[in-house]
Each structure stands twice: as C-alpha cells, then as structure tokens.
Amino acid sequence: MNILCLDQFGELGGAQRCLLDLFPGLIGQGWGVHLAAPDDGQLAQRALALHVTVDPIVCGPYSSGSKTLADMARFTAQTPQLAHLIRELVRRYAADLIYVNGPRLLPAAALAAHKGPRVLFHAHSLLGGSARRVAGRSLEAVRAAMVASCRFVALPLLAYSGDRGIRVVYNGVSRMSRPERGPARDELRIGVIGRVSPEKGQADFVRAARLVHAASPECRFVVCGAPLFSNPAAVRYYQDLQALAEGFPVEFTGWKENVEDVLAALDLLVVPSAAVDATPRVILEAFAAGVPVMAFAAGGIPEIVEPGVTGFLVEERSPQSLALAVLDVLDAPQLRRQVAARACAKARGEFSLRRYQAQMVEAVAAAVRTP
Numbered sequence: 001m002n003i004l005c006l007d008q009f010g011e012l013g014g015a016q017r018c019l020l021d022l023f024p025g026l027i028g029q030g031w032g033v034h035l036a037a038p039d040d041g042q043l044a045q046r047a048l049a050l051h052v053t054v055d056p057i058v059c060g061p062y063s064s065g066s067k068t069l070a071d072m073a074r075f076t077a078q079t080p081q082l083a084h085l086i087r088e089l090v091r092r093y094a095a096d097l098i099y100v101n102g103p104r105l106l107p108a109a110a111l112a113a114h115k116g117p118r119v120l121f122h123a124h125s126l127l128g129g130s131a132r133r134v135a136g137r138s139l140e141a142v143r144a145a146m147v148a149s150c151r152f153v154a155l156p157l158l159a160y161s162g163d164r165g166i167r168v169v170y171n172g173v174s175r176m177s178r179p180e181r182g183p184a185r186d187e188l189r190i191g192v193i194g195r196v197s198p199e200k201g202q203a204d205f206v207r208a209a210r211l212v213h214a215a216s217p218e219c220r221f222v223v224c225g226a227p228l229f230s231n232p233a234a235v236r237y238y239q240d241l242q243a244l245a246e247g248f249p250v251e252f253t254g255w256k257e258n259v260e261d262v263l264a265a266l267d268l269l270v271v272p273s274a275a276v277d278a279t280p281r282v283i284l285e286a287f288a289a290g291v292p293v294m295a296f297a298a299g300g301i302p303e304i305v306e307p308g309v310t311g312f313l314v315e316e317r318s319p320q321s322l323a324l325a326v327l328d329v330l331d332a333p334q335l336r337r338q339v340a341a342r343a344c345a346k347a348r349g350e351f352s353l354r355r356y357q358a359q360m361v362e363a364v365a366a367a368v369r370t371p
Contacts, residue, residue: 001368002032004095004117005052006086006109008059008102011041011228013195014281015124018149018171018356019043019101023050025357026364034093036086055089057082059104067130075104082108090116097368100144103127103135110138119144120367123153123166126276126299136160145367147360150279150300164370167363170304171281172356173347176260176289188267188330191222193259193282196238197231200280201272201296206244207319208272212326213248219330221245224262226255263289268329268336271295272322279304283311287347292340294325304351310343 003026009016019035020043026033027050035047039056047054058078062071086108090098100109100121113119119142127135139146139160146166148154154166190212192205202223209221223241227234242252256262259282263269269286270293277299284304286293293311295301305311314325329336349355 001029001096002093003034003097003099003364004086004089004093005033005035005037005099005101006057006105007035007037007043008104009041010038010043012043012046013228014171015101015122016041016043017281018122018124020046020050021172021353022357022360023047023052025361027051028357029361032093034089034095036089053093055085057085062104079108080111083111086112087116097364099364103131106135106138106144110142110144113142118142118367118370120364121146123148123157125149125278126153127156128276132156145363145370147363150303152300152303153278167359169356169359169363170279170351171284172351172353173281173284173288174353175348176263176285187218187220188216189220189222189265190268190270190326191224191262191266192270192272193222193224193262194271194280195228195234196223196225196241197227197234198237199274199276200225201274202241203237203244204272204296204317204319204322205270206241206250208270208322208326209245209250210248211319211323212330215323215327216330219249221248221250222253222262222266223250224253224256224259259285260289263291266291268326269293270322270326271301272317273298273301275299275317277301284347284351287311287343287351290340290344292329292336293343294322294329296322309339310346311339 023033034053036055036057037043038059044054095117097117098109098113098119100106109119121144146161148166148168151168154168192202194200196202212219227238263286269291271280271283273296275298279300283293295305296317297313297315305313307313312329314321
C-alpha cells in the first residue's frame, strides 16, 4: 500500500510531530509513505531522515485567527492548484490513501480524490465556524475516514461523519529518562513549555507567577518556546510577555528541541491553555518524564489528566486561581511525587508511542478497506 500524507505547515508544531511519530509505524508495515508539505521548516528534513519521500507544496500564507478577504482570495486561488498537484502525486506514487494532517488542505484533497483513493483526515485541533463548514463539506463529499486527537476535537465533526463515525486516538510519547530529583532544593522551578501563542496561555502563567513569587520568593519561572508558523501576532504576543515579566525571575529560553532536558529541570509544569486547546502533547511528555502537571480544565485536557491522580486541574481560568493552586501544590511535595509517579506509569501504558502507532496503523488500514 502507498500513502500520500499532506500537511499545511512545514514547521514543527504538535500535529507535525504526531505525523513524524507515525511514519515509522507505517513504514514498519511495508507501506510506501510519501509527504507533501511546505518546505519552510524542519518537517521535510525529519521526514527524509525517516526514509519518507518529500514533495514541496505552497499553502498560504494566511493570517492567524480570523481570516481576511485577502486570505479567502488566496485560499480560493490555491485550492484548484493544490488539487492538481495532489492528483499528480497520487498518480506518481500510486497512492491508495490520502492522509490529510491539516484542515486547510481538505478541499484540495477532496477535489483530487474524486473517483480516486480514499481520504483520511486526522483532526488535531478544534474547528469552528466557517473552517468547520468548509472542512465538513469536503469530508462529506469523499466520505472521508476521520481520526481525532480527543473527544473534544471529534464532537463538532460528528455531523459530517455519517455512518463512518470518528476514531479517537490519543497522542503517544516515547519513554523518557525519569530524573532523580535528589534532596529538596532551596528554589523551586515552575515552567510552561510550547508554542508561544495567546491560546496557549503564557500571559496567564506570567501573571500567576508574579503572585506566586510574592508569596514564595524562592520560586523561579521558565517560559520555554517561541512563536511558530510565521505568525506576526504571536511575535507581538511574545514581546508583550517579556515586558510583562520584567522585574521578577522569569527565564525566556526560546525554542528548545530537547524537551526532556527542559522538563528535567522543572518541579512543576503548568499548562494554562485556553478553552479551544485540545490535548497538548507536552502534558504527555511531562507524564513520561515524571514531572507533575497543573493545567486549566480546558478543552480536551480533562480527557488525559485525572485531577489529584495523574495531575492537577484548575477549574476557574484566571491567574489568581492558578496562583493559589500552584501554592497549594508546592506545599505538598509528597503528593507531587505520588501524582508524577502515577502519571509516568500511565504514559508508559495508555499513552505510549507503540500504542499510538498501532491504533493509527489500524485506522489507516480500515480507511483503505472501507468501500
């Protein structure tokens, strides 16, 4: 079997890392795997290193958030061009399946797949408004198979799934070395890790950190990450964060490729995501590294974090509530260790990379089998 994978971004966000995680599982089945994606980031290089063929495509650029008239005009012009290119790639590689890893490419994939190969859409984020309607029409047109990263992401797409349903496959992570924490340190390090963007909530983290530091001056804070996807609004947001953090101990590390090293230095990972976030990959990475997690009970996060068992959830999304919850947890070191140990065990079973690959391989095989 041959699979043509499409991605709308060339930089490495969570969805792109999931795709890279999947490639070895697909190749291990003896299947031919081919990728078409923009060549403006590391995705293409990483795919080539995994023995995946790579072809460049142009998708965008588009504004972040609400789309402008120029964005809509660009999308309308690019879609038939992309459909033509995808159709050519399907012929070149004799593709049995088009695996769409981002919603912007669904209309072009649907046009290219007319009377052609099956389509599988992997939904990693919440789709709403016109984006959901455009994606939904494309999914219906080709009776696409669907996989979602969590139930929160799947729910708005159920209307377009017909009798096919939607498989929910949670992300998986590799085992990480679980660092020995050693004796209690004088200072406690609390961090947030990930793409810098308003929906990731770093501003709430910095505001909460100010309150925590006022009550516990021994605490130190880390913001690890950078704006991605050529997003000017996120760059401005990053600059505002740095201004907000002036005058107390917040370290801005920029992007770090080795998240294991960053986690090893933390006593607590905070995930202050907005209500639209799905299931941030960094939570599972922290589980695997034995680092306790505190997160807002937003989006799909409650699907993977069991409060008081594998992590800590904050119901009210405010810096004040977050700061109070952090201070409570910092006063309970034994509880932090117990929660981290249970989360680590869960990561090695329910959220393992092997489990993720096996479930996704089955979803791909089923999509091709379905008439």
